[in-house]
Amino acid sequence: MECFGVSSAQNLQALSALLSSQQEDEEDEESKNVTSFARMDPGHIGPPLKKENKVSTAYVKKSSKDIWSEEEVAEGSQYDDLADPRPQPEYEIILKQSVGTEDLFLGLNGKDPSSMCCEAILVKIKLPDTKATDVVLDVKEKFLDLRTPKYKLGLHLPHPVHSRGGKAQFFSEREELEVTLLVKRPMDFIYIQ
Template identity: 45%
Template sequence: MDTFSFAAEFHALSDLIKDPDGAEAAAPPPGSVSRPTPGSIGPKELLDVKVPAPKARHDPKEIWREDELEDAVEDDYDDDRQVPSYEFLYKQSVDTADNFLGMGGKDPSSTSCEDLVVRVELPEAASAAELDLDVKDTYLKLSSPHYKLSIHLPHKVDGERGKAKWDASKKVLSITLRIVREDPF
């Protein structure tokens, strides 16, 4: 291949990749080859997009602000009330196909459960009337003259459709909450 045919083919190739709008960029100095940069690739409309600067934080040492936290428990101060003992239990609905044939795809783990039960023992509570219960999607607050409980729940629940049952003989409050499963796919 001779030098003349190589130069002709190179110029023909450069004509193919020229800007179709006809706007010529500044010519490179003689003897040098201009190279595209990542910023020069693509349609002109997309190249002129301005990205807004991030908002400045109030304190440079601050990791997050209180208004950025979701479902923050607001009353975590100590007021000398007791923290009652509590436990998390899980419930799942099974039928005979699940139980005897194993066809429902359910297993005994908590990933197959539909309900979360929070069982709180309140031995000094006189009645359910003195209990104040507030349930959100990720936490639960219970207060009474003797007790105070603020806990984050292990699963996201439907805070609007829970059920609470007071057992006066055992002085136990059972709160049943429907677990909200996020579809991973």
């Protein structure tokens, strides 16, 4: 069995020689005034890393017929209509959550104030000088498309929704459309009530 003192002294000398040779190579004008112990960090221990040229996987085609990869295409960009000059109306997105006293005071259902516990999204859209018959509304899983003769709104939703489970109501006195959409949560099968 080796003596601990001799072995550790030899290891320290070898480490010191290794660190001093690397530091001499990397030394610059700013670090000349700093002591050698202040310049040491864990990155100086061991042999220098070899730099390899890695090819980014985002630009590697998976098939010879692919023009671009899925990462290069912005989500929902197929719904954007840049040639339409109509202005976008004012809107507000409100996340809704049904909370009872057992949730508020006792925390029995495990709900928290985060958006992951919300059951619905309410979108309030102000449409001045518009009648309810002029509104054309199309809801996809992650996109709301609203068209009127004066306005257009292409809204990317913050969470996926059930496209068929929502409701829309137009309030002519406020000139406002309220669209309530049910959120499609990843753990819905657990929260069935």
